[in-house]
Amino acid sequence: MNSYGTGGGPTVEWAVVDSVIGPLLLAATGAGLVNVSFHAHPAVRAAVLDRLRTRFGTEPVEAPGSARLMEPVREFAAYFAGGRRDFDLALDWSLTSGFHREVLRELASGVPYGTVVGYGELAARVGRPEGAQAVGAAMGANPLPVVVPCHRVVESGGGLGGFGGGLETKRQLLALEGVLPQPLF
Known part of the structure; x- marks a missing residue:
């Protein structure tokens, strides 16, 4: 085509x-x-x-x-299926720009499989240590979830925070990556 x-x-x-x-x-x-x-x-x-x-x-x-x-x-x-930890895909970033794109690119390259990062820490990594809420907005607007792993961004106190796919989906993704225990049922 x-x-x-x-x-x-x-x-x-x-x-x-x-x-x-x-x-x-x-x-x-x-x-x-x-x-x-x-x-x-x-x-x-x-x-x-x-x-x-x-x-x-x-x-x-x-x-x-x-x-x-x-x-x-x-x-x-x-x-x-548990056979891939990283995605190796060409990405079209045209649905995001500015600060959101900067945060999402840092997330994609700097938060590996099986780890999490706090909203504030991610804000500090892109030079805006006071920007935790802005990072939350970027996560909510992420056009490429899972590949750009917004499920790996959590609250500094250990809470899951929000997630555009729903908290149960976030729990499932973090369990898949070994960050949270698998659900009992």
């Missing part, structure tokens, strides 16, 4: 994949994976596709077997 869609913007291809935390919508452009959305049931899927349509000015194309999505789908499956 060419790199530009019918509206003149870049082609955005998407697919819904099953995972141990529920269905995920993965979307990619020619530059790389651009969006990961949790709980990709019909209403959520429609809202995500509407945001992508508005942002890129083109109709997202459902393409579950596309070359753009093949590697992300494979890496997500390996991650959830």
Whole structure:
């Protein structure tokens, strides 16, 4: 498929994949994976596709077997099966900018699998030690959760903090990485 869609913007291809935390919508452009959305049931899927349509000015194309999505789908499956700790994907950062992008890039490169970081510590790492709340906003706006591991950001007192995918999803991801015990049932 060419790199530009019918509206003149870049082609955005998407697919819904099953995972141990529920269905995920993965979307990619020619530059790389651009969006990961949790709980990709019909209403959520429609809202995500509407945001992508508005942002890129083109109709997202459902393409579950596309070359753009093949590697992300494979890496997500390996991650959830416990066979992958890091993602090695091209990322399209166009859905984030400024301070949010800076924080998310630091998170992606500086908080490895099986570890956590506090909101305040992450703020200090990007030169804004007073910016814990701003880091929280960046986590909430993360267009690439799991790959850019916002689930690894916790409160300084040990609380889980918030999570766009829901606290149960955050608990499941941290348990998968060995940070929290597996749920009993």
